[in-house]
Amino acid sequence: MDTAHVSSQKKPHVVIIGGGFAGLHCARGLADADVKITLADQHNYYLFQPLLYQVATAALSPADIAAPIRNILRKQQNVSVILARVISIDVKNKLVKFQHGDLAYDYLVLATGATHSYFGRDTWEQLAPGLKTVDDALEIRRRVLLAYEAAEWEADNQARQAELTFVVVGGGPTGVEMSGALQEIAAKTIPKDFRHIDTTTARIILVEAADRLLMALPKELGEQALRDLQKMGVQVRLNCRVTEMREGEVQIGDEILPAKNVIWAAGVRGSKLAETLNVELDRQGRVLVEDDLSVPGHAEIMVIGDLSHVSNSKTGKPVPGVAPAAIQMGRYVAASICSHLAGKKQPAFEYHDKGTMATIGRNRAVAAIAGRHFSGFFAWLIWSLVHIFPLIGFRSKLSVIFAWVLSYFSLNKSARLITGQSTTQITKAMSSGNRETTMEKDPAEKNIHA
């Protein structure tokens, strides 16, 4: 890196964009460095994303898995946190452009992660929400809960079946976890809550384009996950693609499936901000970085986390877009900046794979750790421990353990609240499917009190 631009009068200014795993661990890694840090994020919270599907399926509250970034960094005096969305990067003048003004940097760390990719079918976004932010999770929770409410009211059999059909697109960890949790809700959590529908007849369909689930994990574990999901009642469709989507129906290959609820867990692509760097991106919109995670030609800009495309320096294998990789990159870049300020250079970034895992329902999981494979209850225990310990904040740790223990024994999902929508919208959502039919006769005779 070039230090010519760093004034000797002022402390070097490190601007980190994104307060996820990568950005936050980078900021923490610079705690003792003689730099001035600004961390900007468009949300005020750090989110423990691996548990986000539990918010979407009403097992946890947002505050259980998210914490204010400011609060996490409150004791680190060299960091300023700002809540703001970055518009673009002016690489030439070393400026980060916000709507309000510009911010000059000496080092820039880009950690804005990935967002959903609908493979160019942008209209699908409204029909099939993805799962990246707390608001995404609350929207999915709202839709799932409203589907059962609408089904309870619905008089027409076919329309009711469409309300009770949940299609999850994508068989990676999020898709596997979501479909397992949705199946559990239908079969175990809510059957007694309804009087007019049998929620155990709800269909959870997991669609995956490849010939197996969990491509990032060893084949054997993908097969185990398939067996577990099928045993629970999830309909898994491998080698299938969603070819079209309209309000109320999904086309899988040539088959048109009436389904009111679709959840997108398929493609991801790098955040759009990367495009403003004017450097080479891969097909998923991620930045092709050097082996020290810097942008080619700009040693002062580093890209970390899901937005970074890098291969392991030793094995040559691409570093996966998972939390441990993001954390390691954040720490590496922090050390890298410290080395640079001391006039030294670090060896290339190397990813240490500590294991990959996914959970399937209430007490099953699959895990690949240090070359060994685990499944079933033991894998689920490992999964639970691994996911609770990194939670920032004592309250979060205890609160999640507490919620899990209770939900494990009671089969209850305590956060089943429909929020964020005015009543008019609720009524509209509920009536959109079959309004004329139900208006024809007194629903009291047709369905509500049938």
Next chain:
Amino acid sequence: MDTAHVSSQKKPHVVIIGGGFAGLHCARGLADADVKITLADQHNYYLFQPLLYQVATAALSPADIAAPIRNILRKQQNVSVILARVISIDVKNKLVKFQHGDLAYDYLVLATGATHSYFGRDTWEQLAPGLKTVDDALEIRRRVLLAYEAAEWEADNQARQAELTFVVVGGGPTGVEMSGALQEIAAKTIPKDFRHIDTTTARIILVEAADRLLMALPKELGEQALRDLQKMGVQVRLNCRVTEMREGEVQIGDEILPAKNVIWAAGVRGSKLAETLNVELDRQGRVLVEDDLSVPGHAEIMVIGDLSHVSNSKTGKPVPGVAPAAIQMGRYVAASICSHLAGKKQPAFEYHDKGTMATIGRNRAVAAIAGRHFSGFFAWLIWSLVHIFPLIGFRSKLSVIFAWVLSYFSLNKSARLITGQSTTQITKAMSSGNRETTMEKDPAEKNIHA
């Protein structure tokens, strides 16, 4: 009541509208009755409203104080729950009209409660949200947290002061609790989270039109609350009225106060549904009911909870709009329906005042119980116990105790998440005050890194 309309073939149909304290306790009171019950609510959750201000001030999560109505009633087989908004009541034909269709009733229990009243100034609603639903609380939480974010970014002193001015309108329990909690956030919870503003300079102003706080409690306790709030730093303005409100400023009497955050805790009025009954309402839009809580001329319709205007049959004093009154009315009407079905008649409704209380900050409260007055820490302990025990669900009880104990010792408010707003809107909200000023120069030099 007249039984002529109750068919001997079918079970009598009791329709309860509203799943709050009153409606839910009425439904539960009918658990063993040989009736068919439908409970309709526009939300899917029962809400423990006395703790709602703790969600608005980020101490608790919505799921801690709310639970799905269906789930609460899942074991009571004679109840159907529907999520739907009622449009009107057709008293003549004994029909409840929903958007989807009609529902015939034999007994109708109206428990739709009260909503905010802006005294005819409906444009104020957008500027000064009230606190009745979970969504209201999340909106207030969002606005309060965003105000500090905007202040941290704001370069102009006056605009920053306006961001840090919180006006609470109305000195009843909600106003007293909100202003105490807001003061605690500013003075104790978040000072270390910010680098550029001193959050202890935030002004919390409580405006009350009367000459004292907590009109529903004995005078002595209103005075104690005033002293406690003032000691904490809340500016209490008695004998003051909000005369005008515009974006960014509030007029109190003749004084114009730059304030970006206003919270409405002043007037309430009965839910609009009461108007469709075509019976006499009081000035607050509540139904003037008979001493058995039925509507004059319609013994089959009963109005309970905050929507009911009734005086105590013995003392002649009006029954206050508080949770214990709503619960007692719900139970009374359930018993009343049972008596009626058995061909008997109950004595008039009588309200048993078990005490009134309000909390002021982290460890102070005022309480009037059985003619005795309490204040300080002991009153707060009573307040806590009284408010935790009625919480429905084991998880809620433990979770709230747990959150309180932690926040008591850590001064932390764990649910400080800004959700429910797209980033564009956040940026807009933040930039609306002083966008041009900050755009003139590099904010890095002006404020962010001043």
